[in-house]
Amino acid sequence: MKNIIACIDGSPMTLATCEASAWVASKINAPLILLHALDKTTRPVVSELSGQIGLGSQEELLNELAKLDEARSKVALKHGKQLLEEAAEWVVKEGITNVEQLQRHGSLLESLIDLENELRVLVIGKLGEEQGSNKTIGSQLESVIRSIKSHTLVVNAPFSIPTSYLIAFDGSPTSEKLIEKAINTPLLLGLDCHLVMVDDFAEKSAAFEKAAIKLKNAGLSVHEDILSGSVDDALLKYQKDHQIGMMVMGAYGHSTLRQFFLGSNTTKVLIKSEVPLLLIR
Amino acid sequence: MFKNFKIDWMSNIRGDLLAGIVVALALIPEAIAFSIIAGVDPKIGLYASFSISVVIAFTGGRSGMISAATGAMALLMVTLVKEHGLEYLLAVTVLTGVLQILAGYLKLGSLMRFVSRSVVTGFVNALAILIFMAQLPELTNVTWHVYAMTAAGLGIIYLFPYLPVIGKLIPSPLVCIIVLTATSMSFNIDVRTVGDMGHLPDTLPIFLWPDVPLNLETLLIILPYSIGLAVVGLLESMMTATIVDDLTDTSSDKNRECKGQGLANIFTGFLGGMAGCAMIGQSMINIKSGGRGRLSTLSAGVFLLIIVVFLGPWLKQIPMAALVAVMIMVAIGTFSWSSITDLRKHPISTNIVMLATVIIVVMTHNLAIGVLVGVLLASLFFANKISRMMVIKNNSDENTSREYTVIGQVFFASSDKFIASFDFKEVLESVTIDLSAAHFWDVTSVSALDKVVVKFRREGTQVELIGMNQATQTIVDKFGVHDKPEEVEKLLAGH
Numbered sequence: 219m220k221n222i223i224a225c226i227d228g229s230p231m232t233l234a235t236c237e238a239s240a241w242v243a244s245k246i247n248a249p250l251i252l253l254h255a256l257d258k259t260t261r262p263v264v265s266e267l268s269g270q271i272g273l274g275s276q277e278e279l280l281n282e283l284a285k286l287d288e289a290r291s292k293v294a295l296k297h298g299k300q301l302l303e304e305a306a307e308w309v310v311k312e313g314i315t316n317v318e319q320l321q322r323h324g325s326l327l328e329s330l331i332d333l334e335n336e337l338r339v340l341v342i343g344k345l346g347e348e349q350g351s352n353k354t355i356g357s358q359l360e361s362v363i364r365s366i367k368s369h370t371l372v373v374n375a376p377f378s379i380p381t382s383y384l385i386a387f388d389g390s391p392t393s394e395k396l397i398e399k400a401i402n403t404p405l406l407l408g409l410d411c412h413l414v415m416v417d418d419f420a421e422k423s424a425a426f427e428k429a430a431i432k433l434k435n436a437g438l439s440v441h442e443d444i445l446s447g448s449v450d451d452a453l454l455k456y457q458k459d460h461q462i463g464m465m466v467m468g469a470y471g472h473s474t475l476r477q478f479f480l481g482s483n484t485t486k487v488l489i490k491s492e493v494p495l496l497l498i499r
Numbered sequence: 500m501f502k503n504f505k506i507d508w509m510s511n512i513r514g515d516l517l518a519g520i521v522v523a524l525a526l527i528p529e530a531i532a533f534s535i536i537a538g539v540d541p542k543i544g545l546y547a548s549f550s551i552s553v554v555i556a557f558t559g560g561r562s563g564m565i566s567a568a569t570g571a572m573a574l575l576m577v578t579l580v581k582e583h584g585l586e587y588l589l590a591v592t593v594l595t596g597v598l599q600i601l602a603g604y605l606k607l608g609s610l611m612r613f614v615s616r617s618v619v620t621g622f623v624n625a626l627a628i629l630i631f632m633a634q635l636p637e638l639t640n641v642t643w644h645v646y647a648m649t650a651a652g653l654g655i656i657y658l659f660p661y662l663p664v665i666g667k668l669i670p671s672p673l674v675c676i677i678v679l680t681a682t683s684m685s686f687n688i689d690v691r692t693v694g695d696m697g698h699l700p701d702t703l704p705i706f707l708w709p710d711v712p713l714n715l716e717t718l719l720i721i722l723p724y725s726i727g728l729a730v731v732g733l734l735e736s737m738m739t740a741t742i743v744d745d746l747t748d749t750s751s752d753k754n755r756e757c758k759g760q761g762l763a764n765i766f767t768g769f770l771g772g773m774a775g776c777a778m779i780g781q782s783m784i785n786i787k788s789g790g791r792g793r794l795s796t797l798s799a800g801v802f803l804l805i806i807v808v809f810l811g812p813w814l815k816q817i818p819m820a821a822l823v824a825v826m827i828m829v830a831i832g833t834f835s836w837s838s839i840t841d842l843r844k845h846p847i848s849t850n851i852v853m854l855a856t857v858i859i860v861v862m863t864h865n866l867a868i869g870v871l872v873g874v875l876l877a878s879l880f881f882a883n884k885i886s887r888m889m890v891i892k893n894n895s896d897e898n899t900s901r902e903y904t905v906i907g908q909v910f911f912a913s914s915d916k917f918i919a920s921f922d923f924k925e926v927l928e929s930v931t932i933d934l935s936a937a938h939f940w941d942v943t944s945v946s947a948l949d950k951v952v953v954k955f956r957r958e959g960t961q962v963e964l965i966g967m968n969q970a971t972q973t974i975v976d977k978f979g980v981h982d983k984p985e986e987v988e989k990l991l992a993g994h
Contacts, residue, residue: 263511266667
């Protein structure tokens with residue numbers, strides 16, 4: 219049985235993540251796992267700058283570092299358990315009964331890759347624990363989205379249950395697949411669909427029409443619109459104007475290298491969006 | 500990749516930069532000392548340390564590990580430099596790098612699993628002894644000033660960290676170097692200084708093709724040295740990587756490290772530096788000082804070059820005694836002192852492997868030979884132990900038949916014992932050999948089985964083999980002759 223995994227940390231997004239995962243669980247009726255990763259790499263490193271090594275330095279250093287890790291792990295473990303307890307309480311309150319709590323050592327990404335075979339939908343908060351004022355998305359979010367090949371719901375706080383969603387279409391084969399997948403997932407069932415394309419080229423608008431017909435044939439109520447301007451701004455403006463509760467996109471169509479030079483629409487929307495973002499795979 | 504980039508470089512900026520400074524200070528004495536051992540200007544070792552640590556910061560497979568010009572490598576270069584000169588050393592360095600990259604692609608890093616714990620301990624101890632012995636020329640035939648300064652230097656290094664607050668903020672080796680330099684300058688003591696040992700860098704390194712004839716003769720000169728250097732460099736790097744893995748409780752990519760070391764050496768050869776590898780002592784200093792990421796390795800190299808190029812005139816004034824004190828500290832810190840107390844606890848075979856490794860290295864000044872001997876000894880001891888795990892039980896049902904049950908591993912080391920366990924003189928009608936708990940590993944063991952079967956047959960005894968497992972069956976079918984009549988004829992005729 220494939221699971222929904224919700225990533226729980228101590229961030230301000232935790233409550234919203236719980237609510238969103240409860241909503242997902244009510245939609246697709248799969249077991250919900252609340253996951254807390256105990257990541258050692260985020261802990262501060264102690265340093266002693268004496269630059270001196272003496273008799274048995276290696277053993278001594280190993281002991282010291284191991285002891286420090288042990289002490290920190292114990293605290294982190296306890297803290298994590300408490301977080302998971304609270305999260306489980308929230309989810310149960312929303313009426314979800316099939317809930318499991320899971321703690322794993324290692325970074326969040328490592329844990330998720332280990333669990334990937336069991337994963338159907340991932341729910342993750344937009345911000346991590348290390349809330350700086352200038353941080354716009356969590357430090358692990360992008361790498362998680364890039365590596366995990368399952369549906370991913372990126373949650374923003376506060377969460378409210380969406381009644382409609384927006385699909386960004388660009389005429390590419392990838393986005394045609396996206397339409398198909400959107401029709402098939404029970405997550406989007408019963409929600410109003412807004413099919414939107416930025417830029418208008420003749421050859422693309424044919425594909426756009428086709429996509430709209432496909433959605434309609436699937437029995438969805440579809441609103442179509444073609445926008446102009448930069449992709450991220452146009453999409454977000456449309457979302458605000460129409461009070462749409464969720465954005466649906468395919469994630470990262472291009473390579474890291476290309477993105478490094480040109481920027482990525484996924485990341486831009488991720489940063490600016492105030493509503494949850496569902497990445498469909 | 501993106502995630503790794505962030506963790507490797509950005510996760511610990513402050514710790515990495517501070518550790519980088521401390522490590523740079525620990526690298527300078529070693530680079531100078533071992534340039535002198537190899538018989539080249541200190542410049543060569545310093546350029547090498549700069550270029551290796553900068554390149555390995557990007558290419559290495561173990562973040563937080565320090566690589567630079569090392570003693571283990573310098574000791575292998577001595578005769579080459581003496582007989583052929585510096586340009587050949589640079590060519591050797593480039594070829595060493597090429598060989599190491601090759602080793603990386605052939606995934607030879609995984610061969611490290613054949614190097615047992617006791618060989619690693621022996622390697623580390625031998626390395627420490629070599630580093631210490633390399634200091635002895637500076638301590639023989641000198642005035643009492645040198646001894647006094649070295650002793651004072653060691654005193655500063657080990658006692659300064661006990662000072663409150665300041666002791667943990669300023670690296671004590673740095674204090675040692677500054678105090679001793681100031682003392683010798685102000686009292687005008689006549690001792691050997693770094694400036695007496697050869698040229699120091701006064702410019703940034705430049706890219707140059709080694710000035711050697713490109714022909715087969717050159718290749719034949721440089722290849723043996725390159726192989727030795729490549730092996731020693733990879734050995735020390737793999738061992739250091741394991742130590743850093745343990746200390747930081749993280750994992751490393753050993754094959755990437757092989758390729759990284761190779762690239763670093765190729766660059767270094769072209770920049771006019773000598774071949775190097777990872778350093779156990781300096782890597783430990785780095786971890787202790789809070790260095791974890793690739794930034795620590797990079798900053799160590801960059802700080803080293805800044806210090807050397809801009810403080811060159813001051814560097815010349817450093818008395819050799821100060822460097823000797825720092826190097827003695829590195830030797831003491833590298834040596835595995837617990838291995839001495841462990842001698843009483845460990846089995847004798849383990850001790851023999853460890854001590855043999857140390858003794859061979861100290862005698863030959865070649866860590867590769869020591870490790871090879873250590874690995875061979877360890878394998879022999881292991882084969883011997885496994886061969887003792889074979890037993891043959893026999894029980895006679897009646898007077899005319901007997902059943903032998905073979906339990907354990909039958910291979911070259913246990914084959915003789917296997918044959919000797921059967922009583923061929925006994926008069927029997929039939930013999931059953933139960934092999935269900937035995938495993939035949941090689942051709943030697945199969946021919947032993949043949950011998951046993953044929954010998955019984957010669958005495959007129961009927962032999963039945965039962966319970967062979969799949970693997971044994973396969974190898975016996977392939978190499979065994981006892982059920983191939985024409986081969987048995989040959990076997991009988993031949994003996």
